[in-house]
Amino acid sequence: MSAMQGLARIKVxxxxxxxxxxxGLPEGRSTLVAGxxxxxxxxxxxxxxxxGALMGEPGVLVTFAERPDDLIAxxxxxxxxxxxxxxxGRLAIVDAxxxxxxxxxxxxxxxxxxxxxxxxxxxxxxxxxxxxxxxxLFEGFSDAVEVRRAFAAVLRALRxxxxxxxIAAERPSxxxxxxxxxxxxxxVDNVVLLRNVRSEERRRRTIEVxxxxxxxxxxxxFPFIIDKAAGIEIxxxxxxxxxxxxxxxxxxxxxxELDAMCGGGMYRDSLMMLTGATGTGKTLxxxxxxxxxxxxxxxxxxxxFEESRWQLERNAAAWGMDLKAAERDxxxxxxxxxxxxxxxxxxxxxxxxxxxxxxxxxxxxDSMTAVEHNSPAKAFREFSxxxxxxxxxxxxxxxxxxxxxxxxxxEHATDLYLSTIADxxxxxxxxxxxxxxxxxxxxxxxxGSQHASEMHEYEILDSGLSLVxxxxxxxxxxxxxxxxxxxxxxxxxxxxx
Amino acid sequence: MSGLDRKSGRISLRLYVxxxxxxxxxxxxxxxxxxERLGGEQWEVEVVDVFEQPGxxxxxxxxxxxxxxxxxxxxxLSVIGDFSDSHAVAVALDLEEELxx
Numbered sequence: 080m081s082a083m084q085g086l087a088r089i090k091v092x093x094x095x096x097x098x099x100x101x102x103g104l105p106e107g108r109s110t111l112v113a114g115x116x117x118x119x120x121x122x123x124x125x126x127x128x129x130x131g132a133l134m135g136e137p138g139v140l141v142t143f144a145e146r147p148d149d150l151i152a153x154x155x156x157x158x159x160x161x162x163x164x165x166x167x168g169r170l171a172i173v174d175a176x177x178x179x180x181x182x183x184x185x186x187x188x189x190x191x192x193x194x195x196x197x198x199x200x201x202x203x204x205x206x207x208x209x210x211x212x213x214x215x216l217f218e219g220f221s222d223a224v225e226v227r228r229a230f231a232a233v234l235r236a237l238r239x240x241x242x243x244x245x246i247a248a249e250r251p252s253x254x255x256x257x258x259x260x261x262x263x264x265x266x267v268d269n270v271v272l273l274r275n276v277r278s279e280e281r282r283r284r285t286i287e288v289x290x291x292x293x294x295x296x297x298x299x300x301f302p303f304i305i306d307k308a309a310g311i312e313i314x315x316x317x318x319x320x321x322x323x324x325x326x327x328x329x330x331x332x333x334x335x336e337l338d339a340m341c342g343g344g345m346y347r348d349s350l351m352m353l354t355g356a357t358g359t360g361k362t363l364x365x366x367x368x369x370x371x372x373x374x375x376x377x378x379x380x381x382x383x384f385e386e387s388r389w390q391l392e393r394n395a396a397a398w399g400m401d402l403k404a405a406e407r408d409x410x411x412x413x414x415x416x417x418x419x420x421x422x423x424x425x426x427x428x429x430x431x432x433x434x435x436x437x438x439x440x441x442x443x444x445d446s447m448t449a450v451e452h453n454s455p456a457k458a459f460r461e462f463s464x465x466x467x468x469x470x471x472x473x474x475x476x477x478x479x480x481x482x483x484x485x486x487x488x489x490e491h492a493t494d495l496y497l498s499t500i501a502d503x504x505x506x507x508x509x510x511x512x513x514x515x516x517x518x519x520x521x522x523x524x525x526x527g528s529q530h531a532s533e534m535h536e537y538e539i540l541d542s543g544l545s546l547v548x549x550x551x552x553x554x555x556x557x558x559x560x561x562x563x564x565x566x567x568x569x570x571x572x573x574x575x576x
Numbered sequence: 577m578s579g580l581d582r583k584s585g586r587i588s589l590r591l592y593v594x595x596x597x598x599x600x601x602x603x604x605x606x607x608x609x610x611x612e613r614l615g616g617e618q619w620e621v622e623v624v625d626v627f628e629q630p631g632x633x634x635x636x637x638x639x640x641x642x643x644x645x646x647x648x649x650x651x652x653l654s655v656i657g658d659f660s661d662s663h664a665v666a667v668a669l670d671l672e673e674e675l676x677x
Contacts, residue, residue, distance in 0.1 A: 173634070174637055177639060178637065178639075180653075180654070181640070181643065181655065181656050182654070182655045182664075182668045183640075183656045184655055184656070184657040184658075184659055184660065184661055184664050184665055184668070185599070185602075185657035185660035185661065186598070186599040186602070186658045187640045187641060187642065187643070187656050187658065188599060188600075188640070188641055189639055189641070190594020190595070190597060190600065190626050190640075190641030190642075191594070191626045191638030191639045191640060191643070192638075192639045192640075193594070193627075194594065194627045194630045194633050194638075195626070195630055195633055195634050197627070198630030198631065198633075199634075216639070219639070220640070220656075
């Protein structure tokens, strides 16, 4: 195993994919890219060739179904100038559309195909090879068994040339793991599945590495998008083992009392979740967290998915924060939009692009509840895991909010789920005591450090959030049924505040 | 007979083979048998090894080997395989008909 891990890897050029296979596809090996019609097999393969050519690794395209001119035209919108690459000698195309008029009499092999691919590879000094789609080759001959045998011989003949090879093949259905002619499974080293299924009124694309001979890979399905301008991009996912360096650096939440409650602020590469009903001050805490970052000279990305830019600016101004100035200074990037219109994979990729461009040290997303709205549960889970893993991997301090539907507490499925990805959870609750509606917060967890374990009452003042103190002798707040166990010592003093 | 010779000269064939694989060697033999049987001494016959002349294979978009291509007369016809049934090949390429014309 360890020797295999030492295999040289080829960067595929599909963002996110190389991480799935821990650094790229093993050099010189063959990979079956299987999927139903429209799953993105051709785009995947052409991206492998186009990006490879641009990285100084020329390639050969063998097309069994579409004429080269059609293929070139079809992918031009992705910004891949295949025609140009051919003219520059960085790509060769073998037009292998079968001659369906030919009559077959007796035994044959695919020597012509092998010779032409060899020739093309040597013409451009190619190290990448993509055959698309194998099914069309089979359809050109009546005897599938013979073609399979002959194609296996072609692969064997090409192997010494050392080109990293992708072979596209159709799957009859999304449920079936096998391809039509069981072409690749036995001949190739690796198998990658592309899926394209409808899920709750949305088209959902996923990619899965089914087999990677002699090497480790990420298991399971990962959502991906086909960007009209850039091709396939796999949504970010949890960083692989070894990349999760746990930071010991503490950063301020922008409120000394809150920092103290959390054991001295939050860890630099951690994710904090704020959960509470509307009006409990989640946005305020998010803004304070943002301001603390700006004060420390950091860039902050603020994603406002519930409040408009105008609302947020106005609310912030009321607490003495000038968002416009921070934006002018380039320390704040505020994006306000309603995420529901986008697929979650698209949203995730968009956030990733924004993070890569702006390089924030902190990120506020208000709220995850708006992201979840109308999204399939599975897609939301993948989004959450993908986002948190990606941000932690980049060491971005993150604050997410979720809105509880019930004003007086209670749990919510989203919270239960999100709590597993959060490093710290701050629960904000209303409680109703002696006909007064008051607010209390509880630190539910802070991974890797001591934190206050009691409920703290807090107030929202013009100056911001202010902690009143620990609440003693009141039970049932978390469940929305506060009642005196014993009388609080300073309850009367707070009543007017 | 002289008429046949004249007619057979109008036939141009190209046999693509893949080095010395068994089907390719068999195809060469079968083609020789066919020529003899049909009196095709005047046929223009060219044997091309795809690995030696890949450019030609590319131009003719050859995938399977061996393949016998009738270049002349038009239309272009081709038969893939080791010609285990030489009669079928002759029929497929209309060779007998061409000879009898």
